[in-house]
Amino acid sequence: MDINYTPEELAFRDEVRSFLDNKLPKDIASKVKNGQHLGKDDTVRWQKILNEQGWMAMHWPVEHGGTGWSPIQKHIFEEECAEYGAPTVLPFGVNMVAPVIIKFGTEEQKQTYLPKILNSDVWWCQGYSEPGAGSDLAGLKTKAVREGDHYIVNGQKTWTTLGQHADWIFCLVRTDPNAKKQEGISFLLIDMETPGITVRPLITLDGEHEVNEVFFDDVKVPVENLVGEENKGWTCAKYLLTFERTGIAGVGQSKAALKHLKTVARQVQQNGKPLIEDPLFRNRLADVEMELMALEMTNLRTVAAAQAGGVPGAESSFLKIMGTELRQEITDLFRRAAGPYAQPFLPESFEADYDGESVGPDFANTVSAKYFNMRKLSIFGGSNEIQKNIIAKMILGL
Amino acid sequence: MDFKLNDEQRMLEETVGRLVRDGYPFDAREKARTSELGYSTQMWQQFAELGLLGVPFAEDFGGFNGGGPELMVVAEGFGRGLVLEPYLATVVLSGTLIDALGNDAQKESLISSIVGGELRLALAAYEPEGRYDHTHVATQAEKQGDSYVISGSKAVVLHGDSADKLVVIARTGGETRGREGLSAFVVDADANGVSRRGYETIDGLRAAEIHFDNASGELLGEEGGAADALEASLALGIVALCAEAAGAMEVACDQTLEYIKERQQFGVAIGKFQALQHRMVEMRMELEKARSMTILAACSLDAAPPVRAKRLAAAKAIIGKSGRKVAEEAIQLHGGMGMMEETAVSHYAKRIVMIDHQLGDLGYHMQMLESLLDVDEDAA
Numbered sequence: 001m002d003i004n005y006t007p008e009e010l011a012f013r014d015e016v017r018s019f020l021d022n023k024l025p026k027d028i029a030s031k032v033k034n035g036q037h038l039g040k041d042d043t044v045r046w047q048k049i050l051n052e053q054g055w056m057a058m059h060w061p062v063e064h065g066g067t068g069w070s071p072i073q074k075h076i077f078e079e080e081c082a083e084y085g086a087p088t089v090l091p092f093g094v095n096m097v098a099p100v101i102i103k104f105g106t107e108e109q110k111q112t113y114l115p116k117i118l119n120s121d122v123w124w125c126q127g128y129s130e131p132g133a134g135s136d137l138a139g140l141k142t143k144a145v146r147e148g149d150h151y152i153v154n155g156q157k158t159w160t161t162l163g164q165h166a167d168w169i170f171c172l173v174r175t176d177p178n179a180k181k182q183e184g185i186s187f188l189l190i191d192m193e194t195p196g197i198t199v200r201p202l203i204t205l206d207g208e209h210e211v212n213e214v215f216f217d218d219v220k221v222p223v224e225n226l227v228g229e230e231n232k233g234w235t236c237a238k239y240l241l242t243f244e245r246t247g248i249a250g251v252g253q254s255k256a257a258l259k260h261l262k263t264v265a266r267q268v269q270q271n272g273k274p275l276i277e278d279p280l281f282r283n284r285l286a287d288v289e290m291e292l293m294a295l296e297m298t299n300l301r302t303v304a305a306a307q308a309g310g311v312p313g314a315e316s317s318f319l320k321i322m323g324t325e326l327r328q329e330i331t332d333l334f335r336r337a338a339g340p341y342a343q344p345f346l347p348e349s350f351e352a353d354y355d356g357e358s359v360g361p362d363f364a365n366t367v368s369a370k371y372f373n374m375r376k377l378s379i380f381g382g383s384n385e386i387q388k389n390i391i392a393k394m395i396l397g398l
Numbered sequence: 399m400d401f402k403l404n405d406e407q408r409m410l411e412e413t414v415g416r417l418v419r420d421g422y423p424f425d426a427r428e429k430a431r432t433s434e435l436g437y438s439t440q441m442w443q444q445f446a447e448l449g450l451l452g453v454p455f456a457e458d459f460g461g462f463n464g465g466g467p468e469l470m471v472v473a474e475g476f477g478r479g480l481v482l483e484p485y486l487a488t489v490v491l492s493g494t495l496i497d498a499l500g501n502d503a504q505k506e507s508l509i510s511s512i513v514g515g516e517l518r519l520a521l522a523a524y525e526p527e528g529r530y531d532h533t534h535v536a537t538q539a540e541k542q543g544d545s546y547v548i549s550g551s552k553a554v555v556l557h558g559d560s561a562d563k564l565v566v567i568a569r570t571g572g573e574t575r576g577r578e579g580l581s582a583f584v585v586d587a588d589a590n591g592v593s594r595r596g597y598e599t600i601d602g603l604r605a606a607e608i609h610f611d612n613a614s615g616e617l618l619g620e621e622g623g624a625a626d627a628l629e630a631s632l633a634l635g636i637v638a639l640c641a642e643a644a645g646a647m648e649v650a651c652d653q654t655l656e657y658i659k660e661r662q663q664f665g666v667a668i669g670k671f672q673a674l675q676h677r678m679v680e681m682r683m684e685l686e687k688a689r690s691m692t693i694l695a696a697c698s699l700d701a702a703p704p705v706r707a708k709r710l711a712a713a714k715a716i717i718g719k720s721g722r723k724v725a726e727e728a729i730q731l732h733g734g735m736g737m738m739e740e741t742a743v744s745h746y747a748k749r750i751v752m753i754d755h756q757l758g759d760l761g762y763h764m765q766m767l768e769s770l771l772d773v774d775e776d777a778a
Contacts, residue, residue, distance in 0.1 A: 001693070262772075286764050286767040289771060293694065293716075303399075318686055388679040396655055398678065
């Protein structure tokens, strides 16, 4: 039993650090660290750098351009990226649709889609949720009717993250309205340029345009865009949902955020002393610190189990709940650190090129927006309540 | 990085597991608990025969030369069975302190007797006014000829009622609260000037208030230089308590899960109700945290001192926090049955909660952690 990295693992960490030192653009890292907006260009620029290095596709098999990393190496890479302020790789292409294409797609589909995903030439978004199908995803109604060489798609998807930038969308659609819930679903790839698709922004409570509604009105989709068999889409969906989730705990993000929070709490004054010396605040910091240590160890145990050949199943549900609650707690402390200056709302200051004056301290500009934005963590990707249902069923046998 | 037990550790785990399964059914434990001594000397002899009393000691003394992970494995097994015997008091707290401070002759006689099961000890460190602060020592020791005389009072000395000898922390210099001037002594429990008031603790163990009035003691190590070794033994004690708690929490979770699968109300097993399912999941989440922090603590005994201190404080604090939740929920989900003395889970709940009152509680360790917030974890 040894909780320390082996010399080989440490050497890999050094390699990752040296790559990040040399290749991560400073302007992008600065935006990430200051909680400012990342544009589409920033994300694509960073992902192309990753691809040049051969490090874009952690979870793919090597023959398709994957890194061939062990679970521990993946963990180290994600930790270091978070520490350095590298943008999170957008999962929709490389970590969501690609593994499904690799597993269930035809040779032609692999050749058509995978290289462009690797090089971030195509921006993908996810068409799963619908107004009537959230946690109960299999209740989806968007339908695709086969007509000759095409499916005709009608319906509506929602909560489509960054769909405003997307070139393609992967969708779950109902192809057999008479089958039982999960059985009549198919997995379709759809070009966002196809006539009949309308994207409408959804503005979230922090003023952000991150998610969208996507409407399909007699959209013609070639049958060769079907992945896997018709009516077997639920298999693809399940595969995707249980796919590699090493980063789900967000340990790296929480560590970076806590470090920043401590810096802020040393600067902010309260009763003539740094806030970090306030007993109540310090107590909550200590609580976050110990919970983070517990989360990190639990995450490492899961990673090590995967390294030993185990398949992380419902265990990742524990990590999702613990990790998201902790990240939310940190955003709550940031809000409190800002004090009354948590109130001013200056969305323009979220842009890196903002040259106006802050109302309060610089760090305070984004804290409340971020606090509200991060409420999403316990809702998306299977709400934390759904995660508890999964654990109750899969691990506890209830 | 590797979380697997090695072959020796796995064998140790199996040995303890078998012992607890065979020797510690609930009614046998109840019999031992309600006996005059409060535990079983036969069981203690089995510990000796199986080599468990030598886990942290050198092979020269018949020991196993084990470190944090080995102790963790043993204590976790003991936690699963709610073992009553004075292992923590004798082996972990007193024995390792003698091992660290004693001269060859002292170690030869005392450690060998511990390993052989002939000697039971208790660590008399904490004081009535000192709560969880081990540096709060008002008990004084004065040199008289070749030996020392000790005067003062010690509080809630775990298994102090039945110990053959006491390892006493007394002051030979410095202020009442401080690391300087702390010395350790071996005192015969029956010596003149030692008076003990033994009692049961709510979790079924025994302890004593002990008063020393010019009792004669034998110095361990350098006069005034016991603090480092004492803290190392307390650190081991924290590892053992975390592991014991994790073992007990595991059983409390298992028993609760079994109960809610069986208990029928409104025509179904109550485990079908989502309100209870989610609470059960939360219990399991707390158990995972406790396990994780126990491993962290067990593997950090050789880390740089501030890192060790930080991790141990965090581990014991999590155990206090998570333990309370598991214990309370175990009772709650058992409903009225959870309130009963005859229900095993109530005994687990009591032990888990009382572990928070040994070697520093949640508040104490959070304050410790607060003082170490600037220690960089990664510097380990």
